[in-house]
Amino acid sequence: MISRFSPSQLLPFALAGALLVAVPATALGAPHAKPHAAAKKHKAAAAPTEPEMTTDANGRSVPVLANKAWVLMDFDTGQILASSNPDEPLPPASLTKMMTSYLVEQGLKTGKLKPTESVTMSLSAWCRGGKEGDSCMFVPLNAQASVMDMLRGVVIASGNDASKALAEHVGGSEAGFVAMMNAEAKKLGMSKTQFANAAGLPDPNNKASARDLAVLAAAIIRNSAEYYPIYAEREFTYNGIKQGNRNALLYTDPTVDGLKTGHTDEAGYCLTASAKRNGMRLISVIMNADSKQARADQTRVLFNWGYSNFEQATPAQAGAVLTNAKLTYGVAPTVAAGLAQAWTLLVPKGQAAAVQTSISLNPELTAPIAKGAQIGKIVATANGKQVGEAPIVALADVERAGFFERLRQRVVGWFSK
Template sequence: MSRLPTASLLSAALAGALITAAPTAALSAPHGKARAAAHKPAKAAAPAEQAMTTDANGQSVPVLANKAWVLMNYNTGQVLAASNADEPLPPASLTKMMTSYLVEQGLKNGKVKPTDPVTMSESAWCRGGKGGDSCMFVPLNAQASVMDMLRGVVIASGNDASKALAEHLGGSEAGFVAMMNAEAKKLGMSKTQFANAAGLPDPNNKASARDLAVLAAAIIRNSAEYYPIYAEREFTYNGIKQGNRNALLYTDPTVDGLKTGHTDEAGYCLTASAKRNGMRLISVIMNADSKQARADQTRVLFNWGYANFEEATPAQAGATLGSAKVTYGVVPTVNAGIAQPWTLVVPKGQAAGVQTAVTLNPALEAPIAKGAVIGKIVATANGKPLGEAPVVALADVERAGFFERLRQRVVGWFSK
């Protein structure tokens, strides 16, 4: 079901919900090569005092040692806090989120089937896993099902599975990359350009933290049937068991995805999502110093976000919010409300204090179609606007016949 667009009005009380924190420098320790062997999850570090800074709106936000990060609310798409959110950076294997997303959409629309065999070509083959590649370890010229390959991408971060699926869906990796970039444009990922399906180093393979959060939201929303794969902790193929590199899956039961990445140039990256008390947040960390750092920084963002924000539902979809007068209709009024769920993010403790005001068009004339916009609703807290949504007709109103319209016109003359 489609969702209501993000509200356009923001109050000072919600200023922290659209934050760009002061940029933070990435740590400069050298990065080692990614290993394809089974991953042993990092343990959570002992709690330490978190460095904070104050943004331009007076909101206290975390300071993180990386090149870019974003914390986004899933339901609304609002960025709660960010640093260098729109800077195109090497995404490493976070690229594979687009690869897996296109495979999942192909499964949904029937372009491919879960049991379809996918051939491991020489160009996709990991050549025995040498050179530190992340691999699913499908033998040369062997075949694996689409679903096995999908798990090989999401869980094992297989470069071989990514390339093989790209060739299978796109005819060639270049053809698939064109599909990736077309989908990125469709999703509004304006700072992203893909050059390959696996995220291998390439000066033309770049993505921003904000764009990757948008992609993560699309996976959760549009690939719901397949999203549980992103929470699976291990995958075994060809007798080789590999653990999911997302350490938070082992330490935080509220985390259920999405993808890690690492190259020397990109540093350690992590896109993750958590759901607590019904609110889902998405975080993106780019160019952290280590596996431990990317996990720790994600924990910081989730803990900060859940401690400082909550969701409010100013009005229920389908509920009558008012009644608008209609001229020349078979009925004199039409009930008004919002058509789709409406969620706002507000500072913690303010959800109960959100108030609404409905304004309806005073000059409605039949016919009116159910769902036609006939006004708006504005949500406020402490007298300041938080957001607004369109109000629509909750029923059709047919146009009255000639004599009834004439009668209404005459009555209108004498009522002036």
């Protein structure tokens, strides 16, 4: 072992040995001791006191939370149920790693990456010595780990080393990967986000908004469904080092199944989480809380408030004929119209039965009409307020009529005006 201290410098450690447990320095490339307690057990947190409430612009009573920004979003609709400073760009700390893991997951999904593919821990990515407070997977210098192990190192252990190593492997360099991160953020509509590194390390150019991070979380759940269960795994062991997932809600709320924690001095304590109760999934983002306990408690408050105040409504079923749309110059005078996909709304508790719908069709529909083509929209209201809308599509193909039939329809049209 390479000693980092002279004998005189080590004397204070020897005297304090009864009080402190020192983490030993390691030989270059040797397995690191974990800086956090490997077998730390999570106890169910005491129920938080009733939160302070305020009235929002819609006249609803919503929680007041002690942080810089927060969002509660419905997964199915993307509807923001409540928020505070949702679009303010803030340091996201390790919430950045959600984009790193998402790009890796998409690479696995498309076959550009293989689960057993080896990733090398370069000198630039390697965790040097494992200082107290470091977030590391602890892959030895120049050693290799599989893509799947590295992915777990990012998601569960929040490894800065795993994030950088994957970034270099996928993007050719961390800078190349950051360009991919920002391109994907733009594609997802994350307009208030700019990434500067793959791990979320402090950088004035690494910023994200709470709304954008909720959008990213929804993309992971929707587009990386095969890999999303990793975000619920409570521990990960690599090279004999066991690390627990830092998302405390995974140990105290069985409805929570992800996603990611983050912390730096500048960012404070952050948490993006998702819960599913009775088929309804909500996503919350907490940014800049003042402690681990606070970010967990505030997330509980948001989930409990959301599930207590909203319910799902299904105004119309996908594939059902909602109306027959008139059209001209077709082999048939009408085309069946309805919803192409399932349509779920989130409405205030007790209003699902009061939801009403109205359909408006595009004027002067003309054949040919392809199945799935949008030909109008359906609007849902509850107690006089619009609560959602969805596209109405043709449920069948209608071919264009022959020349003489079109001429006949035109003449009939002249006399019917």
